[in-house]
Amino acid sequence: MKVAVVTGASTGLGKAIAVYFASKGFAVSITARSGDALQKTKAECVAAGIKENAVVITVGDLTQASTAEAVIKNTVDKLGSIDVLINNAGYLQFGALSTATVEDFDKQFNLNVRSLHQITRLAIPHLIASKGNIVNVSSAGSMMPVPGCAFYCMSKVALDMYTKSLALELAQKGVRVNSINPGLVMTDFSVAAGLATQENKAERYDQLAATNPLGRAATPEEIAKTIYFLASSSSAFTTGTLMVSDGGRLLGSAPALWNQAKKD
Numbered sequence: 001m002k003v004a005v006v007t008g009a010s011t012g013l014g015k016a017i018a019v020y021f022a023s024k025g026f027a028v029s030i031t032a033r034s035g036d037a038l039q040k041t042k043a044e045c046v047a048a049g050i051k052e053n054a055v056v057i058t059v060g061d062l063t064q065a066s067t068a069e070a071v072i073k074n075t076v077d078k079l080g081s082i083d084v085l086i087n088n089a090g091y092l093q094f095g096a097l098s099t100a101t102v103e104d105f106d107k108q109f110n111l112n113v114r115s116l117h118q119i120t121r122l123a124i125p126h127l128i129a130s131k132g133n134i135v136n137v138s139s140a141g142s143m144m145p146v147p148g149c150a151f152y153c154m155s156k157v158a159l160d161m162y163t164k165s166l167a168l169e170l171a172q173k174g175v176r177v178n179s180i181n182p183g184l185v186m187t188d189f190s191v192a193a194g195l196a197t198q199e200n201k202a203e204r205y206d207q208l209a210a211t212n213p214l215g216r217a218a219t220p221e222e223i224a225k226t227i228y229f230l231a232s233s234s235s236a237f238t239t240g241t242l243m244v245s246d247g248g249r250l251l252g253s254a255p256a257l258w259n260q261a262k263k264d
Contacts, residue, residue: 008089012187183246
């Protein structure tokens with residue numbers, strides 16, 4: 001049984017990734033700060049078709065070296081190997097760049113970049129042994145400025161270059177490294193970032209989704225399936241790629257909005 005490590009797996013996209021990989025027969029090692037939420041993810045993974053002992057939980061803050069070490073050790077000790085590392089854990093520091101503090105910057109980059117390297121470097125020897133691969137969860141925001149999200153977008157630009165650099169470095173060792181760069185995804189990520197509340201989340205997502213040419217947000221399951229493709233043998237000749245899945249947002253705003261603006 002192949003093994004996937006999924007960070008930030010307690011809710012939203014991370015949970016969807018873990019459950020989808022479980023449905024494909026992977027054992028999964030999941031980590032996040034909330035143990036109760038991880039237990040719910042585990043239950044869904046088991047419901048998707050794998051046994052309870054094929055799900056390993058590590059609770060902790062990935063910005064701490066001890067957590068990264070525990071995730072890798074628990075995975076290898078209990079599941080035997082690592083075939084896929086999915087770096088999904090992330091954070092959005094929302095606010096104006098002109099008033100943001102150095103502490104805001106550090107918090108954003110510590111989780112989105114520094115902690116990602118911290119766990120990745122520990123997983124690399126095991127991925128070389130299994131000829132496995134890495135999928136980093138970046139963002140379409142690395143390719144366009146998003147109001148109020150400057151530090152977040154900057155961190156994802158750094159992650160994109162990390163993906164390409166590591167892909168080049170590990171290619172001859174048989175390890176592929178790719179990124180998924182989603183646009184708007186229907187999760188509570190925006191609520192955690194302060195962009196919406198639980199009460200107005202649906203309305204806010206409708207407003208944001210209207211800017212996409214496809215006219216909607218992605219479901220977590222849609223992004224999870226794309227990540228699975230990048231991690232599978234179906235993309236065996238793909239490395240160093242930034243796969244955009246954004247509903248066409250990078251093409252520009254939906255034509256209907258432009259037509260409405262002309263009328264106004």
